Amino acid sequence: xxxxxxxxxxxxxTAIMASASSLRGIAAxxxxxxxLLLAENKISSTDRIRVACIGMGIxxxxxxxxxxxxxxxxxxxxxxxxxxxxxxxxxxFGNTIFITQDYHEILLRKDIDAVIVATSDQWHDQxxxxxxxxxxAVYCEKPVVHQLNQGWAVIETQRKTxxxxxxxxxxxxxxxxxxxxxxxxxxxxxELNCIEASFDRHTAMGAxxxxxxxxxxxxxxxxxxxxxxxxxxxxxENRFFRWRNYKEYGTGVAGDLFVHLLSGIxxxxxxxxxxxxxxxxxxxxxxxxxxxxxxMTSVMEYAATNEHTAFQVLLKVNLASGAEKTEAxxxxxxxxxxxxxxxWNDFVIRRNRFAKxxxxxxxxxxxxxxEEEQKKxxxxxxxxxxxxxxxxxxxxxxxxxxxxxxxxxxxxFINFFNSVRNSLPVVEDASFGFRAAAPCLACNESYFQKxxxxxxxxxxxxx
Numbered sequence: 001x002x003x004x005x006x007x008x009x010x011x012x013x014t015a016i017m018a019s020a021s022s023l024r025g026i027a028a029x030x031x032x033x034x035x036l037l038l039a040e041n042k043i044s045s046t047d048r049i050r051v052a053c054i055g056m057g058i059x060x061x062x063x064x065x066x067x068x069x070x071x072x073x074x075x076x077x078x079x080x081x082x083x084x085x086x087x088x089x090x091x092x093f094g095n096t097i098f099i100t101q102d103y104h105e106i107l108l109r110k111d112i113d114a115v116i117v118a119t120s121d122q123w124h125d126q127x128x129x130x131x132x133x134x135x136x137a138v139y140c141e142k143p144v145v146h147q148l149n150q151g152w153a154v155i156e157t158q159r160k161t162x163x164x165x166x167x168x169x170x171x172x173x174x175x176x177x178x179x180x181x182x183x184x185x186x187x188x189x190x191e192l193n194c195i196e197a198s199f200d201r202h203t204a205m206g207a208x209x210x211x212x213x214x215x216x217x218x219x220x221x222x223x224x225x226x227x228x229x230x231x232x233x234x235x236x237e238n239r240f241f242r243w244r245n246y247k248e249y250g251t252g253v254a255g256d257l258f259v260h261l262l263s264g265i266x267x268x269x270x271x272x273x274x275x276x277x278x279x280x281x282x283x284x285x286x287x288x289x290x291x292x293x294x295x296m297t298s299v300m301e302y303a304a305t306n307e308h309t310a311f312q313v314l315l316k317v318n319l320a321s322g323a324e325k326t327e328a329x330x331x332x333x334x335x336x337x338x339x340x341x342x343x344w345n346d347f348v349i350r351r352n353r354f355a356k357x358x359x360x361x362x363x364x365x366x367x368x369x370x371e372e373e374q375k376k377x378x379x380x381x382x383x384x385x386x387x388x389x390x391x392x393x394x395x396x397x398x399x400x401x402x403x404x405x406x407x408x409x410x411x412x413f414i415n416f417f418n419s420v421r422n423s424l425p426v427v428e429d430a431s432f433g434f435r436a437a438a439p440c441l442a443c444n445e446s447y448f449q450k451x452x453x454x455x456x457x458x459x460x461x462x463x
Contacts, residue, residue: 049137049417052077052098052106054127055119056085058210059141063116063168064093067413072421077112079103081222082240084213101222103127107134114164114420117141120243121250122228125150132163137420139413141168142263143255143437144430148445151434151460158430164419166426167433169263170412176345179400181268188349188398189335192269195313197261197331199253200321207286207294207319208244212237238289245290247444252292253317254279254443261315261331262436263428264342268333270307273435273457274300279443285320294319298443315443338395345402353393357385434460 049072053060056078067073077098078089086099100106106115107130114137117127125145131138144167145151158165171177184192201207216237223235229248233239243249244256265271281296297316304310331342338351360366360381366374402408412427419426438460442453454463 047421048072048074049113049420050074050076050111051114051116052079052109052112053116053118054079054103054106055117055123055141056080056089057118059168060116060118061085061088061092063118063139063141063409063413064089066407066410067116067417068093069410070414070417073417077106077109079106081226082213082216083220084215101225104130107131107136113137114139114417118168120226121255122146122248125154126228128154128165129157132157132161132165135161135163137164137416139166139168139416140433142259142433143251143440144433145437145441146251146255148438148441148462151430151438155430155434155460164416164423164426165430166412166416166419167428167430167436168409168412169260169428169433169436170408171260171264172267172428172432173412173415174264174345174402174408175406175411176342176347176400176402176408177264177267180340180342180347180349183349183398184268184333184340188338188351189333189340190337190353191309192311192333192335193309194311194334195265195332196334197265197313197329198316198318199257199261199329200316200318202319202321208242209286209288210242212241216241242290245286245288245292247292250292251441252444253281253294253296253319254298254440254447255437257317257329258296258298258315258440258443259437261329262313262439263432264331265313266432266436269302269311271302271457272305272307273302273460274313274439274455275303275457276301277439277442277446277453277455279446281447292444293447296443296447298446300439343401345406345408347400349398351395351398353395355392356389357381359390431460 051067051073053064053075057080060080064075068075075093075097077100078086078093079100079102080086080089081101083101086101089097089099098109106112115131117124117131117138117140119127121143124140124143128138128140128144144154154165157163218235221240223240224231226240227233239246239249250256266273277298277300279296279298281293283290283293284295286294295318297314300313300315302308302311302313329344333340337353338349341348341350360377366377369377415427418424435457439455442455446453456463
């Protein structure tokens with residue numbers, strides 16, 4: 001939309017200030033103008049986009065509330081396997097919306113233009129494929145696939161049908177990541193060599209101990225439709241409402257949280273993925289019947305390409321992290337001349353450039369030599385290096401913070417509906433989504449098989 005383009009152009013033209021508060025004020029003013037332009041955008045009745053959401057859990061509900069802020073978008077149908085969520089959908093969004101426990105009924109409706117897929121992970125690929133074949137635009141929550149061998153089917157379906165499919169990792173649309181990418185590409189941290197990223201939590205909700213309703217039973221839940229594969233599994237309310245804790249339905253901390261981190265990393269660096277992946281972990285605290293770890297660390301090796309230098313990525317999740325609670329995640333890009341330190345929609349760049357002179361003395365072999373040899377070394381050193389050459393160059397910090405109330409998920413949906421309405425490329429297609437998800441799913445493979453995984457990032461396949 002023109003408002004968003006103007007907003008990003010203004011951000012790009014604005015000089016980053018050493019003072020975060022100065023830039024924050026400018027960004028806030030531009031963002032307010034952007035939202036005013038968005039609200040005033042007139043949409044004809046024939047240009048409205050009618051949307052259904054498949055999966056009305058946490059993300060589904062929040063996604064629907066987000067899209068209703070966008071002019072020209074109408075929420076018309078909800079699908080969920082638990083009847084209580086369908087009843088809640090009518091409470092929140094009106095009695096006129098169509099509700100069903102069978103997603104196929106959504107896809108058969110000719111009056112639905114786009115679907116949001118916000119189910120448990122094991123259904124992402126199949127519902128997305130069926131929706132694209134039915135002529136629907138698809139917004140699918142990450143990780144878009146449940147198993148590594150499912151990625152190419154989604155990619156090929158998008159290519160063959162020409163359908164709009166955008167994966168829901170919103171950092172790709174964040175104004176903070178857009179600005180950081182601009183500064184990274186301008187060389188503000190030199191050559192990238194290492195990235196550290198983590199999602200540490202210390203709450204029961206953060207560890208997916210979600211509230212279970214009192215009417216959790218097979219009369220209210222279409223349990224057989226939930227299962228994919230082994231349909232003889234007996235009903236289990238935990239496996240339905242806390243599906244993230246089970247590898248049969250979710251993708252663990254790697255597929256759920258590492259994906260957010262890699263999406264931002266790939267967007268900023270233009271990387272396609274790592275070549276080697278190793279992960280280890282443990283079920284340390286939340287021994288509640290789950291069969292995925294609550295602590296996981298991973299090392300990923302990115303080989304040098306035309307887009308970036310070689311670098312390492314160190315990922316960590318800890319769902320029982322003591323006093324530390326970093327729901328937004330921590331991400332640091334280390335370069336030869338500085339570091340980008342991210343929050344969620346903010347960052348600070350700290351720049352330290354090596355002195356030209358290596359120095360001598362201190363923790364050095366210099367003092368182990370004779371006095372005569374030390375004098376010779378000093379004389380040679382000061383002849384070669386000026387006083388300026390001996391100084392570490394510390395430049396002022398560069399800071400950016402999105403304005404209060406900024407929601408990168410809203411911008412991600414704005415991008416999606418702009419693609420739907422104007423037949424434009426999406427910001428995160430099936431290939432991008434799979435390139436971010438696959439290394440994370442490979443972390444699970446590495447953890448359970450206790451081995452290193454080799455990945456062809458260009459061809460998107462195991463080696």
